[in-house]
Amino acid sequence: MADVAVLDVLLHGEPIGTLTNVGGDRTIFAFNDAYIDNPDRPTLGLGFKDEFGTLLTDFRPYQKRVMPFFSNLLPEGHLRSYLAQKAKINEEREFYLLWALGHDLPGAITIRPADGETWPPDLDDGGDDDRNDNYGHRENALRFSLAGVQLKFSAVQEASGGLTIPASGVGGSWIVKLPSREYAGVPENEFSMMRLADLIGMNVPTIDLVDIASIGNIPDGVDKIGEKAFVIKRFDRLDDGTSVHIEDFAQIYGVYAEDKYKNASMRNIAQVLAAEGNDADIIEFIRRLTFNALIGNGDMHLKNWSLIYPDRRNVSLAPAYDFVSTISYIPGDQHALNISRSKAFADFNEDELSHVAAKAALPEKFVLDTARETVALFHQHWRAEKSNLPMSEDMRAAIEAHLKTVPIA
Numbered sequence: 001m002a003d004v005a006v007l008d009v010l011l012h013g014e015p016i017g018t019l020t021n022v023g024g025d026r027t028i029f030a031f032n033d034a035y036i037d038n039p040d041r042p043t044l045g046l047g048f049k050d051e052f053g054t055l056l057t058d059f060r061p062y063q064k065r066v067m068p069f070f071s072n073l074l075p076e077g078h079l080r081s082y083l084a085q086k087a088k089i090n091e092e093r094e095f096y097l098l099w100a101l102g103h104d105l106p107g108a109i110t111i112r113p114a115d116g117e118t119w120p121p122d123l124d125d126g127g128d129d130d131r132n133d134n135y136g137h138r139e140n141a142l143r144f145s146l147a148g149v150q151l152k153f154s155a156v157q158e159a160s161g162g163l164t165i166p167a168s169g170v171g172g173s174w175i176v177k178l179p180s181r182e183y184a185g186v187p188e189n190e191f192s193m194m195r196l197a198d199l200i201g202m203n204v205p206t207i208d209l210v211d212i213a214s215i216g217n218i219p220d221g222v223d224k225i226g227e228k229a230f231v232i233k234r235f236d237r238l239d240d241g242t243s244v245h246i247e248d249f250a251q252i253y254g255v256y257a258e259d260k261y262k263n264a265s266m267r268n269i270a271q272v273l274a275a276e277g278n279d280a281d282i283i284e285f286i287r288r289l290t291f292n293a294l295i296g297n298g299d300m301h302l303k304n305w306s307l308i309y310p311d312r313r314n315v316s317l318a319p320a321y322d323f324v325s326t327i328s329y330i331p332g333d334q335h336a337l338n339i340s341r342s343k344a345f346a347d348f349n350e351d352e353l354s355h356v357a358a359k360a361a362l363p364e365k366f367v368l369d370t371a372r373e374t375v376a377l378f379h380q381h382w383r384a385e386k387s388n389l390p391m392s393e394d395m396r397a398a399i400e401a402h403l404k405t406v407p408i409a
């Protein structure tokens with residue numbers, strides 16, 4: 001088996017670089033000259049620019065893992081194990097995972113082998129490299145990748161309105177998130193929180209809560225737990241099949257997924273939005289920050305914030321996703337990242353927001369007015385909807401109790 005293999009990296013369907021396995025499980029990324037020389041090149045990520053906006057082109061090799069930007073395109077946890085097992089690939093060998101799953105990745109990136117081999121070599125098969133057998137037992141493998149931990153699939157909407165998961169997992173414009181093994185009622189929780197965010201006026205994609213039994217073609221080997229799945233329209237896929245580019249803040253900061261609770265604060269995200277986004281992005285960011293403090297969501301880590309590139313070059317804050325009230329599962333939970341100086345929900349007050357505003361050079365009044373307005377809208381919609389949303393009694397009570405402890409509420 002040849003040791004060197006090259007994967008082409010495409011952005012909006014055009015090759016822009018290569019990821020090369022130089023042997024010994026070391027990989028290195030390089031941009032193509034044509035991409036480097038193109039003054040109108042579409043943006044791959046903010047982390048590929050230096051402080052003057054110049055494209056970075058010199059990358060070091062990485063051992064076993066691929067560089068964080070590409071590693072972050074792959075799932076974590078149970079979803080990664082599941083997909084890797086189906087594809088018969090060691091889940092730690094990210095180069096081969098990208099090879100197998102690169103057809104359908106987050107955003108407008110696709111990755112494919114340069115020499116046309118559709119499947120990576122069967123590395124974990126005790127040296128038995130019989131190609132035919134190899135293709136045979138991978139026939140039913142799924143070939144998509146969605147980031148995150150929760151078991152999820154992309155799905156297509158049938159003419160009848162129902163959702164079906166394509167056999168290869170590729171091509172859907174909806175994401176179906178299945179119930180969690182660890183925590184009860186996560187789909188209902190996420191649906192309720194996302195619905196509230198929508199009512200308050202945040203940028204929320206179309207969502208639904210559906211009977212799992214109504215979803216066609218759920219791949220086998222998936223735990224049969226719970227009754228409902230949370231469904232959300234993908235904002236990185238348009239109805240005509242084209243992809244819109246996105247990246248998450250772990251990619252922007254060049255940190256691996258396991259460091260998503262470290263290395264940066266909410267204030268740092270605000271600083272990026274202040275430099276690269278517009279006023280609407282700042283308002284949206286402050287609303288989401290405030291809202292997630294109110295519902296007690298301790299999971300707004302670097303991978304739960306993304307940027308979107310609607311015109312392929314300039315960024316805006318991507319729509320909201322993954323809003324879950326975690327305090328009902330983890331009493332005493334705190335923010336996933338420091339707001340500015342503190343992670344504690346009990347420290348989420350106007351002084352902390354003023355500190356964010358000062359450090360990110362945002363007008364203080366604008367930030368505080370936005371937060372106050374969000375609190376007022378929250379109370380209005382929470383009062384009206386708390387009995388109608390499909391939350392458990394425990395969850396409702398946990399949020400009510402939590403609200404008494406958040407100063408800004």
Ligand SMILES: Nc1ncnc2c1ncn2[C@@H]1O[C@H](COP(=O)(O)OP(=O)(O)O)[C@@H](O)[C@H]1O
Nearest residue numbers: 147148149150205232233234235236303321322
């Ligand atoms: N509506 C959406 N459109 C496009 N991408 C999404 C959408 N929702 C989530 N994602 C992407 O999928 C990843 C996983 O989704 P998320 O809801 O965060 O799941 P998890 O609960 O597993 O973290 C996100 O990090 C984001 O990259």
Ligand SMILES: [Mg+2]
Nearest residue numbers: 148303304322
């Ligand atoms: Mg997430």
